[in-house]
Amino acid sequence: MNTNWLSFIFLLFLTTVYSQNEGNENNSVSVPETRIKNGDNINISEANYYVVVLCGGRGGGTLVRRNKVITAAHCVDETCTRNDVRVVVGLNALSNLSNGETYRAASIRIHPKYEKPAQGVSPYDIAVITLSEEVVLNDRVGLINYAFNVPPIGAYLTVVGYGRISLDGVRPERLQRTQLRIIESPGTQIITEVQSSSILKGDSGGPAIYNNRLAGVVTGYTIQNGILETNIFVAVGHNAILTFIQTNVP
Template sequence: MARTLHRLITALAAAVAAVGLLTVAPANADVTPYIVGGTRASVSEYPWTVYLASSSGGQFCGGTLVKGNKVVTAAHCTVNRSAASTRVVWGREDKQSSAGIVASVTNIWVHPSYRTATSGYDVSVLTLDRNITSAYLPLASSADTALYAAGTSTTILGWGTTSSGGSASRYLLKANVPVVADTSCRQSYPQYNSSAMVCAGYPRGGTDTCQGDSGGPIVAGGKLIGATSWGRGCAQAGYPGVYARIATYHSELTAQINA
């Protein structure tokens, strides 16, 4: 019961993108994310927001630049993908433009304990073939408990679909959603694991990540607190978005980032 489609389906993504249909589902069919209820965002304001694309150019997930040559994304976006078939696009707000940089990927690290997004460990680090000169986003750590407190305002970003099963956005979108209490999230999702995940959204729904936003950032306090992971549908009342809790994986991610 993840975001409906998981946000990828590697092979399908490339094929679909090739014919101009931008809805992309992930490798494991239990997640979904795009920004629903969002507004246009500027890459100059969020310069560390990137998207993942196939070698043919089709966007299938999001990510966050955390060092000149390192991107954090979701494991379900990259598991079973080859580095050679993956690109990272930086500085391109409009997917139909040629702005920014298209970097090749030289290495993909997937958390070794990852099995499915709903089981946790949904984090991955990509190494790029170059250093991108840009501001990058620091990771939340175990000291940042306040950033995970219920009610904390966060920003979600992505190029995903703007409705469940709808079309992907041409432009980078953003929205603000509050962190949801772990107890409330567990009522929505019995498999929710508060040590591995964090929920964000409104009780009434209406604003959320959706298909294609997978792996993209959820930000609070100037730090990356989560990577878009899974959820039931998109923006449904009573079913907030679920994100990989970056603080839990801080040491493992940092080791990969500094490798």
């Protein structure tokens, strides 16, 4: 990625506010109203590998084994410990977040080269959460395997999440899905263009699918003069990322 771009790069993990009435470990979580820009409403059964990751904020993740979730490192770094993490599976509407099927984390593994940058995104922004127990699989909760190669330039990624519809937008009630075209893949990252659709705040850690495999993890986007320019993903199939995943997801 060209470091001379005059762009601001935003991390996408949202800060949530916990209160006695609107969110704690036993009640609902209050989250900003956000979703994927120009995404389509889908039922969770169409992307049943998608999970919501809660840890001082709300992000996404991908269920790749019955007890393994791949997400972005910035969703679970800093003061977030395994005791703080909650993973919600099978969620078909954000209004049901407090009643969703929730699992605790047994461990969190962050890529050893990950460092939270003062500005921008890390090329090693990836983590694996091991759940304290295996999930129960059904039509709303399923698995998807990860990719072993980086998709080619020009290919389309299918992205799922509960992120914003615009920079100051409102959240959807339903899960969103869109497709984004790859324009470059520098190092451990995949870059997609922004046309009518884009990832936005709240999509962090979520899946980017290619050929029915997890090919990318949402990490950030670039914006210049208030205009979205590109979307950024960690390339799961890049050797430096794949080796880390295979070590932690046998």
